[in-house]
Amino acid sequence: MDAIISALDVAMSRAHFIIVTGGLGPTPDDLTRDAVARYFGMTLAEDETLLKHVKELFRQRGMTMPETSRNQALFPIGAKKIPNPHGTATGIHIERDGRHVFALPGVPVEMRQMMTEYVEPTIGAAYCGGQVRTRTLRLTGIGESHLLAKLGDQSELQSRVQIAYLPHHGLLDLRLTAHSQDEHEADAQIAHAEGFIRERVGHHIYSTGATTLAEVIGNILVNRSQWLATAESCTGGLIADMITDVPGSSQWFERGWITYSNDSKRETLDVPAELIERYGAVSEEAARAMAEGARKNAGTDWGLSSTGIAGPSGGSEKKPVGTVWVAIAGERDTWVRNLKFSGLRETIKLRTAHAALSFLYAQLTDARL
């Protein structure tokens, strides 16, 4: 309790907007609600609306609210509520002397939504020190260091906007931020910077904002009324998981296979046993046969496959851990790409999944990435 209050005190002395996450749940280690109330000298009281909300959430899950969850309805009198439609912990917003404290739950999906729908607009409305504009360019097929080389001298760019380089296992986000007293000026700075970057690496940009690579692929496929099937070995379902995170993916993703054993590659994707015997299950030939088998057996326009050695064991001198093939089968042809990754098992899975989606995106847009 003392640590939270002391941190609030330091934060209030330095910042105008303070975001606190976690500690709003029902268990005894959830102290943030009490700490915030105590720091601001507010009284906690049970709130009728909140109690109804908590009971309703338990009802939706087919349960009765246990008494221990009743404290989820306690709220500091005088604070504003930050709605949390999907969770029992309502957020707390307190304004004092032009400074704002936002207490949000720690559950990532709940926190993110409350951040986007309440905190960001509130900060936007309250911020009087000028205009801030941000824009995120999402790139595939290029790493940080090669991007820097292609952008060349950035001194003019850096004088107008701040650039954050945010790599995600083979994908790369560039977040541009412009500050100005004038909103049109801030918009112009961002537009200029985006133009500068697009001129040099435009074909690597698959989206702006929050749209994922799988979502962009889905939009292209839906527009063409085309369908996709996947056949995964080393990614073990991760590619399909990314695809099915996209709402409405059932309109373009038909089915997927996770063919971990050699038998399953043969039985479900018609990969010939002789092929596996001759070249191995981790090979260009196997990746090609898997993508083609997935396309044919699902009756889809596109087939996508992955095969590789995710480690930590299973590597050899010729095919060390991180050796991967991804393949795309389409109407006209089948394309195969060999990749070499290093890192832990989960990293290799992630990098392979991103590389496979990136490869499919390149085929769909005829881009050379």
Add this chain to the structure above:
Amino acid sequence: MDAIISALDVAMSRAHFIIVTGGLGPTPDDLTRDAVARYFGMTLAEDETLLKHVKELFRQRGMTMPETSRNQALFPIGAKKIPNPHGTATGIHIERDGRHVFALPGVPVEMRQMMTEYVEPTIGAAYCGGQVRTRTLRLTGIGESHLLAKLGDQSELQSRVQIAYLPHHGLLDLRLTAHSQDEHEADAQIAHAEGFIRERVGHHIYSTGATTLAEVIGNILVNRSQWLATAESCTGGLIADMITDVPGSSQWFERGWITYSNDSKRETLDVPAELIERYGAVSEEAARAMAEGARKNAGTDWGLSSTGIAGPSGGSEKKPVGTVWVAIAGERDTWVRNLKFSGLRETIKLRTAHAALSFLYAQLTDARL
């Protein structure tokens, strides 16, 4: 730069161990290396060993190191290196007046490994204020609020250990921490607390420490020489992804299907078209037929299935978003469970995947969860 230095200054005035993450990469927004060196009055110089390490990592990926990545070999003279076998950014450890600063890269998998292998042992060795012991109990099939009700009065427990409640979408970790001047005393406190908890909810504990639920399932199956196949609809590959995150899962996971379309359920899992027409693809009957089809067609001992409405659309009054069935087919019987979740699409996928693995674990251990 000023913000980082000012944060270091505040941290050094309050804490003995300071962990900084991020800002060690090759791009111009990576300022932590410079900031740390400046704060401690150290000079940055190119380090031969580090340069070799960076070049080797690029070579492993089949690339030549670009000049922009050369700064990854810069290191503050007099600081200790924290090895990062999987990434180009080596960590920095500086000790000053009994206070320790650890600068780690922000890439989660790299950071975690360096934390476990270097930072934690270093803090353990340097910490002279007493002994700290922690132990994590991982629970399934019970929520925070019901756990609290079952534990009853915790005042005696709380006087001996600190308990952190860490929920993960239907799974729950309890982290116990004991402080004492004497290490045997700290161990005894933890053992006592664990005994207290096991007595009340022992059958919900699937592991202690870092072992995941999928890993525990894998250990059971390997010991019995049994195999598993999955048939996923609403989880879209997430269950197989969790399974294949486990090293060596190819010794017990045979194959998986992601049957998003009705055709795929019929063609690959032999779910009768009439069954889907009569009960719907999201139904107890479909879940049962999917699990049995997966088990039969893969020729495995166990079949696991999921079907449900992950949202945001596709719900109806009778089957609202979050309606889910999971099923386990075994030699003796097939078990089906109906679940109701609320939340966003990704949350429903996660909760369903955890529920399915939890259900399989219950069948494998004959536990009633």
